[in-house]
Amino acid sequence: MGGGFVAMVEENEIRATLSPYERGRIAVVAARGGAFVNTEAAVEALFAAASKAKRSKIRSFAQLFEELGDLLRFPEMLTEKQGLILATALRNGGEAPLRDALEQGGPAGTIAEEWGLLEAALATLEMPERNPRRGGRPKKAPAGGEGERIRLSSGFTLVRDSDARGPLVRIEGREVAPEVMEDIIESIRRCLEVR
Known part of the structure; x- marks a missing residue:
C-alpha cells in the first residue's frame, strides 16, 4: 500500500x-x-x-x-x-x-x-532561545587560523590552515585539472600512510 x-x-x-x-x-x-x-x-x-x-x-x-x-x-x-x-x-x-x-x-x-x-x-508563549548549533546556514565561515599562504609560480596559492577537525590544505587560483587533483590526493595518501 x-x-x-x-x-x-x-x-x-x-x-x-x-x-x-x-x-x-x-x-x-x-x-x-x-x-x-x-x-x-x-x-x-x-x-x-x-x-x-x-x-x-x-x-x-x-x-x-x-x-x-x-x-x-x-x-x-x-x-x-x-x-x-x-x-x-x-x-x-x-x-x-x-x-x-x-x-x-x-x-x-x-x-x-x-x-x-x-x-x-x-x-x-515563552519560546526557548534558538540554539545556534542547530539548523540553518552559518552566519560566517568557521574561524580557523590565518593560515600560511604559499604562492606558486604556476598561479596557484596553497593555503595551510587548521580548524577543530584537523589540518586543512586549500588550493586557490585557477581550476585544477581532475588528473592533477588525483595526483595530489595520491601523494597526500602516500605521505600519510608511511608515517
Missing part, C-alpha cells in the same frame, strides 16, 4: 507544486491509513528524494496538521516560515493556546485574519 502513496506523491510533485502543509498532511494520512508504521516512516518513504532539511520541514508540517489541522481554515496558504514557527510552538507545549486562539477567535475570513489570531497566541 505504501508504494501507491509514493507513486501518488511523485506524480503530484511533478504535476503540481504541493504546499509544505499538503506534504505533511499526505504523510499523516498515509500513516493513519496503515500504509506506514508512523508519520516519520511515511515522510522518509514518500519524500526519500528530498534533502534531510526538507524532510525535517515536512515532519514539522505533519505535526501542524495533526495538532491544528481541524481548526485551520487556510493551512495551505501558510508560508514555510509561519508553519515552522507554529511547529516550534507546538513542540514547546503551545498546542492549547493556539487551539484556544483559533476556537475563540471564530472562523477567520482570510489567511491574514487567521495568522493574526495565531500571532496573538504566539506572543503569549
Whole structure:
C-alpha cells in the first residue's frame, strides 16, 4: 500500500507544486491509513528524494496538521516560515493556546485574519532561545587560523590552515585539472600512510 502513496506523491510533485502543509498532511494520512508504521516512516518513504532539511520541514508540517489541522481554515496558504514557527510552538507545549486562539477567535475570513489570531497566541508563549548549533546556514565561515599562504609560480596559492577537525590544505587560483587533483590526493595518501 505504501508504494501507491509514493507513486501518488511523485506524480503530484511533478504535476503540481504541493504546499509544505499538503506534504505533511499526505504523510499523516498515509500513516493513519496503515500504509506506514508512523508519520516519520511515511515522510522518509514518500519524500526519500528530498534533502534531510526538507524532510525535517515536512515532519514539522505533519505535526501542524495533526495538532491544528481541524481548526485551520487556510493551512495551505501558510508560508514555510509561519508553519515552522507554529511547529516550534507546538513542540514547546503551545498546542492549547493556539487551539484556544483559533476556537475563540471564530472562523477567520482570510489567511491574514487567521495568522493574526495565531500571532496573538504566539506572543503569549515563552519560546526557548534558538540554539545556534542547530539548523540553518552559518552566519560566517568557521574561524580557523590565518593560515600560511604559499604562492606558486604556476598561479596557484596553497593555503595551510587548521580548524577543530584537523589540518586543512586549500588550493586557490585557477581550476585544477581532475588528473592533477588525483595526483595530489595520491601523494597526500602516500605521505600519510608511511608515517
